[in-house]
Amino acid sequence: MKRKVVGLAALAAAGALALTACSGGGRGGTTSETTGAAGFPADSVIGVSLPWLGTQNWKEADEMFTAQLTDAGFSPLVQAADNKVPQQQQQIEAMIEQGAKVIVVGPIDGTQLSSVLESAKADGIAVIGYDRMIENTDAVDGVVQFGSVRTGELQGQSLLDGLAAKKGEPPYNIELFGGGPADPNAPNFFSGAMSVLQPKIDDGTLVVVSGQTDFTQVATPDWDNAKAQSRMDSLLSGFYSDKEIDGVLSPNDGIARAILTSAEQAGQPVPVVTGLDAENESVTLVWNGVQWSTVYKPTDALVGKTIELIQALQKGEALPAPSETVDNGKIEVPVYALDPVVVTQENAKEVFANDPTRLALLN
Numbered sequence: 001m002k003r004k005v006v007g008l009a010a011l012a013a014a015g016a017l018a019l020t021a022c023s024g025g026g027r028g029g030t031t032s033e034t035t036g037a038a039g040f041p042a043d044s045v046i047g048v049s050l051p052w053l054g055t056q057n058w059k060e061a062d063e064m065f066t067a068q069l070t071d072a073g074f075s076p077l078v079q080a081a082d083n084k085v086p087q088q089q090q091q092i093e094a095m096i097e098q099g100a101k102v103i104v105v106g107p108i109d110g111t112q113l114s115s116v117l118e119s120a121k122a123d124g125i126a127v128i129g130y131d132r133m134i135e136n137t138d139a140v141d142g143v144v145q146f147g148s149v150r151t152g153e154l155q156g157q158s159l160l161d162g163l164a165a166k167k168g169e170p171p172y173n174i175e176l177f178g179g180g181p182a183d184p185n186a187p188n189f190f191s192g193a194m195s196v197l198q199p200k201i202d203d204g205t206l207v208v209v210s211g212q213t214d215f216t217q218v219a220t221p222d223w224d225n226a227k228a229q230s231r232m233d234s235l236l237s238g239f240y241s242d243k244e245i246d247g248v249l250s251p252n253d254g255i256a257r258a259i260l261t262s263a264e265q266a267g268q269p270v271p272v273v274t275g276l277d278a279e280n281e282s283v284t285l286v287w288n289g290v291q292w293s294t295v296y297k298p299t300d301a302l303v304g305k306t307i308e309l310i311q312a313l314q315k316g317e318a319l320p321a322p323s324e325t326v327d328n329g330k331i332e333v334p335v336y337a338l339d340p341v342v343v344t345q346e347n348a349k350e351v352f353a354n355d356p357t358r359l360a361l362l363n
């Protein structure tokens with residue numbers, strides 16, 4: 001997938017196109033066309049299809065969508081698909097049958113929903129991607145997410161900062177981990193991180209002792225922590241029996257904890273490990289100086305932004321201008337990107353000042 005940021009002129013042109021399509025009528029048009037000028041009833045069914053509940057962010061999304069859509073007067077239909085694509089397809093089909101006016105989707109596999117989303121679109125339903133890009137289809141009206149390449153850049157930079165702070169002079173021995181290869185975020189997180197790390201590998205500051213630097217080699221199928229842990233076990237027994245590992249790029253907190261457990265079991269000193277999600281368990285580890293960092297992408301902000309878009313559609317308004325558009329292989333998708341924030345022991349109190357749950361873990 002190509003990531004492209006377009007300027008205001010191009011966005012204005014896209015807006016003009018949407019307006020043209022709006023007057024075109026018929027099936028298969030844009031959001032403005034499918035929802036119509038009158039929008040839809042304020043108590044309509046809104047479907048939310050989440051990929052799984054395997055990490056804290058998705059559990060939070062499950063609860064927050066139910067609560068916040070209800071508060072906003074809608075009838076929420078929130079489901080999670082246990083990382084199984086056919087199950088997610090069926091859940092979305094059921095949402096269409098139940099008359100949903102908007103379907104919010106965090107896809108398990110960014111490329112596997114085209115046909116079910118095409119039928120949603122044909123029924124005049126708006127589709128909003130949540131947290132992850134929806135690829136290879138024109139049946140997506142917008143995506144709300146934390147910048148995924150940006151997230152990776154922050155992880156890469158944080159690994160470098162942690163190594164400098166904790167591990168003395170370079171060179172540093174490191175290993176790289178990626179997320180689930182079907183999730184469109186995972187290659188973006190990795191390429192963002194590598195944009196920072198690759199020059200330091202090239203100049204010898206970082207040594208990837210295993211030599212595994214391609215996304216396909218480092219990805220963690222299904223974001224499964226157990227699979228990451230067994231890869232880390234093999235790396236440590238295969239390459240580190242006579243050396244210390246200084247740092248590990250981890251794409252999220254669950255995998256970070258798996259890596260830390262593996263290193264501890266192998267008798268290694270605590271390596272510098274990055275993360276993502278600010279999961280409660282990892283916030284505690286960061287605070288206690290075990291996990292070096294995490295990246296905070298507050299779920300309530302993402303859910304709130306999504307509901308803002310749904311409310312605009314409900315009133316029959318056009319969606320607001322996106323922060324950028326991204327080529328999903330078929331169209332330029334309007335992306336509403338929020339800013340993720342790195343958290344270390346040093347800034348944790350500040351970052352979580354308005355998040356009482358996480359703040360309470362810092363004591």
Ligand code: BGC
Pocket residue numbers: 054055057058131132179183185186223252253276277
């Ligand atoms: C999300 C992460 C999450 C991962 C695994 C990604 O798409 O952005 O927050 O840790 O999926 O659930």
